[in-house]
Amino acid sequence: AQSVTQLDSQVPVFEEAPVELRCNYSSSVSVYLFWYVQYPNQGLQLLLKYLSGSTLVKGINGFEAEFNKSQTSFHLRKPSVHISDTAEYFCAVSVGGSARQLTFGSGTQLTVLP
Amino acid sequence: KAGVTQTPRYLIKTRGQQVTLSCSPISGHRSVSWYQQTPGQGLQFLFEYFSETQRNKGNFPGRFSGRQFSNSRSEMNVSTLELGDSALYLCASRSGTQPGELFFGEGSRLTVL
Numbered sequence: 240a241q242s243v244t245q246l247d248s249q250v251p252v253f254e255e256a257p258v259e260l261r262c263n264y265s266s267s268v269s270v271y272l273f274w275y276v277q278y279p280n281q282g283l284q285l286l287l288k289y290l291s292g293s294t295l296v297k298g299i300n301g302f303e304a305e306f307n308k309s310q311t312s313f314h315l316r317k318p319s320v321h322i323s324d325t326a327e328y329f330c331a332v333s334v335g336g337s338a339r340q341l342t343f344g345s346g347t348q349l350t351v352l353p
Numbered sequence: 354k355a356g357v358t359q360t361p362r363y364l365i366k367t368r369g370q371q372v373t374l375s376c377s378p379i380s381g382h383r384s385v386s387w388y389q390q391t392p393g394q395g396l397q398f399l400f401e402y403f404s405e406t407q408r409n410k411g412n413f414p415g416r417f418s419g420r421q422f423s424n425s426r427s428e429m430n431v432s433t434l435e436l437g438d439s440a441l442y443l444c445a446s447r448s449g450t451q452p453g454e455l456f457f458g459e460g461s462r463l464t465v466l
Contacts, residue, residue, distance in 0.1 A: 275455075345395045
């Protein structure tokens with residue numbers, strides 16, 4: 240079975256500073272990886288996904304993530320954050336083949352400070 | 354294109370009652386999944402439906418059930434409610450059966466008293 244670990248539950252950062260949200264996964268087979276964002280009182284929105292190909296994935300709102308198979312990581316980065324990026328971020332994995340459900344990490348609350 | 358619509362958005366029930374939540378997927382999407390979100394357990398997969406058939410089920414008791422209609426709309430039902438069932442229930446749809454982007458609704462927030 241696959242699992243996802245988000246190493247930081249809370250990440251405070253000042254506006255315009257860079258940020259990295261960490262995600263590690265465990266799976267014995269090939270995986271698909273996702274980052275979702277959840278704003279207060281809303282559902283989840285896809286930021287970016289890795290299915291295959293280039294290990295550097297660019298998403299919406301200036302976010303990007305790098306798939307590292309040897310370290311089983313999929314860290315999310317943004318070079319300069321804005322107040323509006325304050326939200327909870329979830330890393331998720333879906334195992335290739337017949338399994339279609341997503342297994343989510345516990346989430347990282349990103350708080351951007353003025 | 355309208356997004357995923359969930360009703361009701363908020364509801365309050367008491368222990369022992371049952372509840373039915375509804376989800377209308379994005380037009381053309383045939384796959385609907387349900388997730389439970391709680392502060393303690395995070396996001397947990399309940400089940401997925403595709404073309405009216407349950408394709409996958411999470412590790413939840415039989416009190417949690419669902420179905421999908423021919424128009425892809427889905428309902429989930431929780432019977433004999435317990436306090437621990439208080440959660441945000443999220444529905445998500447996608448166009449096919451392969452892994453890919455899930456489009457989430459805003460959720461139905463259930464409070465069990």
